[in-house]
Amino acid sequence: MDSKxxxxxxxxxxxxxxxxxxIVNIGPSHPATHGTIQIVAELDGERILRAxxxxxxxxxxxxxxxxxxxxxxxIPYVDRLNYCSALINNFAYCETVERLMGIEVTPxxxxxxxxxxxxxxxxxxxxxxxxxxMELGAMTAFLYLVMLRDYIYEHLADLTGARxxxxxxxxxxxxxxxxxxxxxRLEEILVEYEEFVGRVHGLVDRNRIFIDRMRNVACLSTADxxxxxxxxxxxxxxxxxxxxxxxTPYLAYAxxxxxxxxxxxxxxxxxxxxxxxxxDESVHMIRQLVDLLHEKGGGPLNVDDRxxxxxxxxxxxxxxESLINHFKLVMEGPQVPAGDIYVAHExxxxxxxxxxxxxxxxxxxxxxxxxxxxxxxGGAHKMLEGHQLADIVPTFGSINMIGGECDR
Amino acid sequence: MTSPTIPIRPESQKSGAFEYICTRKDELIGWARKxxxxxxxxxxxxxxxxxxxxxxxxxxxxxxxxxxPRFTPRQSDLLMVVGTITHKQAPVLLKVWEQMxxxxxxxxxxxxATSGGFYNNYAAVQGIDRIVPVDVYVPGxxxxxxxxxxxxxxxxxxxxxxxxxxxxxxx
Amino acid sequence: xxxxxxxxxxxxxxxxGESSVEHGTLVLRIEPQALLGVVxxxxxxxxxxxxxxxxxxxxxxxxxxxxxxxxxYSTMHRLRxxxxxxxxxxxPVVDTLTGMYGAAHYMERECHEMYGIVFRGNPDLRPxxxxxxxEGHPLRKDYPKEREQPLVPYRAGFEMPGGE
Numbered sequence: 001m002d003s004k005x006x007x008x009x010x011x012x013x014x015x016x017x018x019x020x021x022x023i024v025n026i027g028p029s030h031p032a033t034h035g036t037i038q039i040v041a042e043l044d045g046e047r048i049l050r051a052x053x054x055x056x057x058x059x060x061x062x063x064x065x066x067x068x069x070x071x072x073x074x075i076p077y078v079d080r081l082n083y084c085s086a087l088i089n090n091f092a093y094c095e096t097v098e099r100l101m102g103i104e105v106t107p108x109x110x111x112x113x114x115x116x117x118x119x120x121x122x123x124x125x126x127x128x129x130x131x132x133x134m135e136l137g138a139m140t141a142f143l144y145l146v147m148l149r150d151y152i153y154e155h156l157a158d159l160t161g162a163r164x165x166x167x168x169x170x171x172x173x174x175x176x177x178x179x180x181x182x183x184x185r186l187e188e189i190l191v192e193y194e195e196f197v198g199r200v201h202g203l204v205d206r207n208r209i210f211i212d213r214m215r216n217v218a219c220l221s222t223a224d225x226x227x228x229x230x231x232x233x234x235x236x237x238x239x240x241x242x243x244x245x246x247x248t249p250y251l252a253y254a255x256x257x258x259x260x261x262x263x264x265x266x267x268x269x270x271x272x273x274x275x276x277x278x279x280d281e282s283v284h285m286i287r288q289l290v291d292l293l294h295e296k297g298g299g300p301l302n303v304d305d306r307x308x309x310x311x312x313x314x315x316x317x318x319x320x321e322s323l324i325n326h327f328k329l330v331m332e333g334p335q336v337p338a339g340d341i342y343v344a345h346e347x348x349x350x351x352x353x354x355x356x357x358x359x360x361x362x363x364x365x366x367x368x369x370x371x372x373x374x375x376x377x378g379g380a381h382k383m384l385e386g387h388q389l390a391d392i393v394p395t396f397g398s399i400n401m402i403g404g405e406c407d408r
Numbered sequence: 409m410t411s412p413t414i415p416i417r418p419e420s421q422k423s424g425a426f427e428y429i430c431t432r433k434d435e436l437i438g439w440a441r442k443x444x445x446x447x448x449x450x451x452x453x454x455x456x457x458x459x460x461x462x463x464x465x466x467x468x469x470x471x472x473x474x475x476x477p478r479f480t481p482r483q484s485d486l487l488m489v490v491g492t493i494t495h496k497q498a499p500v501l502l503k504v505w506e507q508m509x510x511x512x513x514x515x516x517x518x519x520x521a522t523s524g525g526f527y528n529n530y531a532a533v534q535g536i537d538r539i540v541p542v543d544v545y546v547p548g549x550x551x552x553x554x555x556x557x558x559x560x561x562x563x564x565x566x567x568x569x570x571x572x573x574x575x576x577x578x579x
Numbered sequence: 580x581x582x583x584x585x586x587x588x589x590x591x592x593x594x595x596g597e598s599s600v601e602h603g604t605l606v607l608r609i610e611p612q613a614l615l616g617v618v619x620x621x622x623x624x625x626x627x628x629x630x631x632x633x634x635x636x637x638x639x640x641x642x643x644x645x646x647x648x649x650x651x652y653s654t655m656h657r658l659r660x661x662x663x664x665x666x667x668x669x670x671p672v673v674d675t676l677t678g679m680y681g682a683a684h685y686m687e688r689e690c691h692e693m694y695g696i697v698f699r700g701n702p703d704l705r706p707x708x709x710x711x712x713x714e715g716h717p718l719r720k721d722y723p724k725e726r727e728q729p730l731v732p733y734r735a736g737f738e739m740p741g742g743e
Binding site: 005006007008028029030031034035036056057058059060061064065076077080083084127130131142143146147149150153163164165403404 | 449450451452453454456457458460461464465466477479491492494496497499500501502503504526527528529530531532549550552
């Protein structure tokens with residue numbers, strides 16, 4: 001075996017600024033950095049003077065893969081971007097293609113997509129808070145939240161067939177409709193949510209150790225946040241209520257009544273608390289959407305457009321037009337008119353945007369994902385410098401860097 | 409190198425009592441090693457979420473002795489490669505594997521670690537067995553926690569049936 | 580919404596090529612040299628404070644080959660602007676926006692390594708998603724998708740791609 005393995009990165013600095021500082025390497029195979037981030041830090045004792053954050057260890061060639069598949073076939077790739085809230089990615093991508101094609105989804109799809117997007121947001125925030133608390137040592141809170149997240153995974157597996165990477169969105173609608181009893185189980189899970197999250201609040205919110213580790217650590221000002229491109233819970237924790245669901249409403253958000261929680265000073269505690277409050281708001285929205293589904297959400301699920309929706313199987317086996325339609329949709333993909341479009345949704349981490357370029361065929365010319373985690377990593381050094389080495393753990397936990405989204 | 413199979417010795421070198429003691433010793437050491445696995449979770453991608461699920465309730469790996477992760481390769485014996493390994497990450501994986509001491513086992517968790525998954529492009533390694541030898545492959549995208557537990561149990565069967573050399577290359 | 584877009588088009592008219600409103604977004608096509616002027620006006624005059632994205636499109640076979648695309652969002656007006664500029668393959672150089680937006684650092688690094696667009700003035704154009712030693716720009720249309728460039732030699736029994 002070669003004793004000298006190649007170094008995949010070139011650090012920004014290799015010489016110490018002063019004689020009494022050390023340069024250390026943290027990651028990329030490190031529990032605190034979620035396994036895919038490398039930080040080369042210059043330390044003065046325990047204090048970080050300079051930090052150079054390297055991502056890219058999970059770059060899987062999403063954009064190049066998308067150019068080789070049809071518009072429908074690449075939905076599983078889109079799932080694996082932000083894998084903690086995969087449904088939000090599905091629906092953001094599907095809506096981008098639908099807008100370029102000029103398709104408006106049915107009300108039932110609109111309400112269901114909104115409901116599932118909020119459900120996914122809850123799952124994502126649960127994962128983020130659970131991982132952050134576990135890394136600080138609070139195993140009990142981790143086990144409570146992961147238990148709840150498991151209920152959500154099993155429930156979504158009833159609907160979509162998969163626990164984590166659902167591939168449930170389709171251009172023009174959704175893959176299948178709700179099974180019987182799904183909404184009843186949803187209400188049960190929301191009641192469990194209140195119980196479990198209440199316990200976590202009790203364990204952690206006013207805990208001396210938690211406050212000491214999270215308050216006034218990695219503060220971010222609003223001007224800095226907007227300059228470095230932060231969106232989502234991190235921007236909201238600095239005090240500004242910027243939320244794409246309220247500012248540029250899409251799906252059914254215009255009909256819902258919800259607040260946008262904001263923080264005070266943009267430190268780790270604020271980011272934790274903004275996420276907890278956002279979960280409460282999401283649950284409130286889910287309950288409203290269940291009512292809206294009953295009232296106004298009847299009717300067909302998929303839009304009746306043969307350019308993108310697969311025809312009914314009985315028709316496919318019965319008449320030649322549907323057979324050919326089905327064949328063309330599967331083999332060549334839905335024909336999307338030439339042009340480009342950028343659509344941004346409020347993902348769990350911030351502004352999740354898809355920029356697609358079409359030359360009028362069944363396969364995309366370009367699919368670009370504007371990933372919030374990637375942009376957040378660009379400014380992460382601002383939050384790390386000046387703080388202690390041990391503060392990297394809660395800071396990274398509160399940024400919620402998802403590797404699949406950051407590196408794409 | 410990692411999973412020594414039991415060699416077939418010629419008749420002249422066999423000694424009944426010695427073989428009997430070796431077998432019993434192998435069973436004992438195998439039993440001890442299989443129920444006290446210390447995984448090194450080399451987590452990169454989506455499979456990491458299922459790894460968290462399988463370590464927590466209700467799918468608990470603690471029942472199998474494989475719960476306590478050791479985040480340093482020097483103290484672990486099971487390298488669980490969870491998620492896609494890209495070419496950028498490959499030197500890191502190889503370095504971590506080389507730093508582990510014998511006996512060590514590798515579990516490829518997820519279809520990306522097994523064969524590259526559906527990322528057939530310039531960035532992903534098409535299966536970590538191109539870099540490190542693998543003992544158990546658990547396919548799935550991501551695998552259900554029950555599959556992971558099945559993989560761990562298969563690994564435990566493998567460890568139980570291996571030859572565990574603790575003194576020299578014969579005993 | 581369209582009132583603001585009209586004002587922008589009027590104010591920046593001398594520096595713009597075509598401009599249009601597509602799917603609710605104002606799209607401005609400019610020459611690469613006009614970038615800093617246009618973006619500066621958008622940021623200071625019209626309060627487009629959030630830099631969303633920079634990427635490029637490879638129109639292989641057309642001249643100029645690359646089209647660099649920037650997206651901006653205004654948190655005050657809740658509106659989006661897209662700027663497009665075409666650069667040739669022989670000299671794919673545009674100015675950097677790192678002086679105005681900190682978010683440009685990482686995004687320009689990614690665009691550079693994927694397409695080869697040089698951002699003049701960016702102090703740090705190291706590979707970010709790819710690794711040291713990777714040759715070529717993978718998102719260009721003439722880079723084959725399956726060409727791997729392994730850093731670590733494969734074990735016995737596996738063929739290294741392209742005799743690396």
